[in-house]
Amino acid sequence: MLQDINLALQPGEIVTVIGPNGAGKTTLLRLLLGLSKPTTGKVWRRPGLGLGYMPQRLQIDPSMPMSVARFLQLGQPQVDVREALSRVGADRLADTGLAELSGGEMQRVLLARAASRKPQLLVLDEPTQGVDLGGQGEVYRLIAALRDELGCGVLLVSHDLHLVMAATDKVLCINQHICCEGLPEQVSRDPAYLELFGDKVVPYTHQHNHEHDFGGDILHPHSHDQDEHKQ
Amino acid sequence: MTQLSELLQTQFLWFALAAGLLVALVSGPLGCFAVWRRMAYFGDTLAHSALLGVTLGFILQIQPTIAVGASCCALAILLVYLQRRQKLSVDTLLGILSHSMLALGIVTVSLFGINVDLLSLLLGDLLAVGGQDLVLMAIAAAVIATLLYFLWEKLLAFTLHEELAAVEGVPVEKTRLALMLMLALLIAIAMKVVGILLITALLIIPAASARRLSRTPEQMAIFASAIGCCAVIFGLLASILWDTPAGPSIVLAAGVLFLAAQLRPNR
Incomplete structure (x- = not known):
């Protein structure tokens, strides 16, 4: 390949x-x-x-209730949700369900998660x-x-x-x-x-x-x- | 009603209730993962293989619940492996295996002349739960609950995006295996309650009903357990009052609860 x-x-x-x-x-x-x-x-x-990784897309099954804030803290409860979201200009999304995000909003949230890990390499x-x-x-x-x-x-x-x-x-x-x-x-x-x-x-x-x-x-x-x- | 109060004095009824509640409690959160990961068919396939486990247990002289648990675990591992290297879609593969396993189970039961009531295996035999069954069920339920508690965040991350989880350090293959084994264990203990044919219903229906009531994954898991417990209580009551088979009555009660949950405006 x-x-x-x-x-x-x-x-x-x-x-x-x-x-x-x-x-x-x-x-x-x-x-x-x-x-x-x-x-x-x-x-x-x-x-x-x-490593901070931002996948191409995240397709969540709508049957899973998960807010943006919960997603950002999943497996990393120490993350400050507000700080992570304001970094990508998405402050108002904290309580929105992941399944309800538009394409652009989802990309911001994924980027916020990748960056919230304070990575040395962002992929x-x-x-x-x-x-x-x-x-x-x-x-x-x-x-x-x-x-x-x-x-x-x-x-x-x-x-x-x-x-x-x-x-x-x-x-x-x-x-x-x-x-x-x-x-x-x-x-x-x-x-x-x-x-x-x-x-x-x-x-x-x-x-x-x-x-x-x-x-x-x-x-x-x-x-x-x-x-x-x-x- | 005097008949009911007399029945309430009997031990088998309390055993049945305890068994049903144990299974409902752990099938709530596991059912959520089955719904989120769209594993209904997978659960069906595992459940249908349980009959083969009964036969194997008979041949090898092993306690049926243990035999079913072991054979379901083996099949779960085989399925994970097969899913990865097949050209057929997972759906098709499971469709083939699910029904072949059921047929194989029924054929081997009759081939080895095993003296079991096929109907009670297929539809459950809750009122026949004994003390030994109850102990095994409690152990299995405790194992599932412990695994769920410690792996919860990992299971959620793995369900959302496997590769993202892997990059972030979640041991994805181990988590997948743990989920499969929990499902296999659940099937082994749920067989007594609702029978092989209806296990998936007990897994999926309470979780699906809980969706409309929940805003977090944890809420959904807890509501699913609660709805499952209600279904067990109502189903068991109905079964006593109208002398209907317990397993199908429980599943029917879950179905009615699902419809009732749909009346609530969406959140």
Whole structure:
């Protein structure tokens, strides 16, 4: 399924995995999470690495009565529900039943749970699944804000090519092997990338030299040092 | 009514009531998991295999409740394994196994000339519960209750999302196995109460009735136990008053309670 994958994740770095359907994105994620074992090769996780995982979706049977607050504290009663929800801008959802959430609300709640574990590595499987177009950019802004707050590494799998390009430090384009990797601007010009996704995709050329807060205001200026993104 | 007050003096009635309540208490929370995880068919398959356990117990000279418990456990483990490596849908697989097991049970009972009342195995024989049965049932119920208490959060996390639970450190396979074994134990003790054919009803109906009344998983589990206990009491009363079979009367009472719960506006 997957071969010749060599990937290292650094703290504080957002790495996005893109690739066509069947490229092995989910397989790669499962390997990194320890949900399946590689046939050859090795996955090394720093001992005691705190993992936060946001699954692609959570389909709860409506017969199960469970509020968002209860879900956030499930197996981790010490979590402060209000803090966890305000982190993702979903304060008012605490008493809502999980089964009643919209797609976008569910993604926020899943993100809140992943972040509430104060992970050193946040792993997100298509975090905008089921989120309407307007909300997708907001989800990526949230992820970047979480990275800044928690100082964790972020690995995400995504389909939203142009949105991802804006909010990531490093892109890994895979199709059963690594096709190309590097900074978003480099990857979007890479022949291997263009071959996979065609030129329908307008490469996103946002100059990422500052950060936004939730309201879109510019926080402290910040520029990416290209040299720190090495394998 | 004098007849009833006379009956209330008899031991078998209190044994029957105690047995019914024990089973209802633990089948409440387990039934919730059966509903949440959509395992009704799975429970049916396990229950239908109980008859084979009776035969095995007879051949090996083992106490029937223990034999049924052991054979249900074995089948539960086999099912978990089969579900993972089949091309057929789980639904189809269980449909095949469920009825084959029932047929196999009935055939082996007659093949080995086992002297049992088939009807009482299929529909329960609550009024014939003896002291030894009651002790075994109490032990099994205590084991189930203890496991439920200690594994509760893990079982919930595992029911919500298996992979998320696994990443967060829940031993998913062990939790799954524990749930299966609890179900197998329950079936072994519920067989006396409502019989092989109706065990799933006792599992599903109280839990489903409790859904409308509950806002948390814990509430639903407790309400399911309570509704199950009411069904046992009403069913047993009806069975004495009108001389109807106890097991089906209990299930019918549960069904009526389910309908009554539907009258309540949704929460």
